[in-house]
Amino acid sequence: AQSVTQLGSHVSVSEGALVLLRCNYSSSVPPYLFWYVQYPNQGLQLLLKYTSAATLVKGINGFEAEFKKSETSFHLTKPSAHMSDAAEYFCAVSPNTGGFKTIFGAGTRLFVKA
């Protein structure tokens, strides 16, 4: 069984500040992990993915995430927030055994203050 917990339903940062969105996962098999971003009334766009290669994964728009097996975490970071980063962010997990079902967290809404 797999699950994802995103810590904090809302995160607010100032423009230019560090962005840290937290994600912990549970998986009975080695996982693939993903971060998606969703803008209002839009579908989900993939930011980055971990597929058992490098533990530090770089994605689009300056985001990166680090897979920490000992902590079962996959936190998303960005050194400097932009106003355009304001959106909903979802962490997701799927099994790496060719699994077909991705499980999503409840999401974290990021607010960026000018």
Place this chain on the structure above:
Amino acid sequence: DTGVSQDPRHKITKRGQNVTFRCDPISEHNRLYWYRQTLGQGPEFLTYFQNEAQLEKSRLLSDRFSAERPKGSFSTLEIQRTEQGDSAMYLCASSRDGLEAFFGQGTRLTVV
């Protein structure tokens, strides 16, 4: 390639009516997924196709819901006798071999 396309983008229907949504995946993606997303929640898995075969259905998918992918290309999701609780965003996604899923923009259903 224009990505995953969903139609319609919005649907308002009266309770008890039937509705059908269409999803056109990225061409040559063999896997297609339907998710449901309610306000303030992440997407919840509904069902999955590999080519034309429906391989898994969530327990969320009641008997009023049916999905098809007749030729392994586009898919339809039908909801019969809609209820207010069916109001949600219905998302379709596709992938090649189950790795990275590409999502459509969704169909927002409002049952009044």
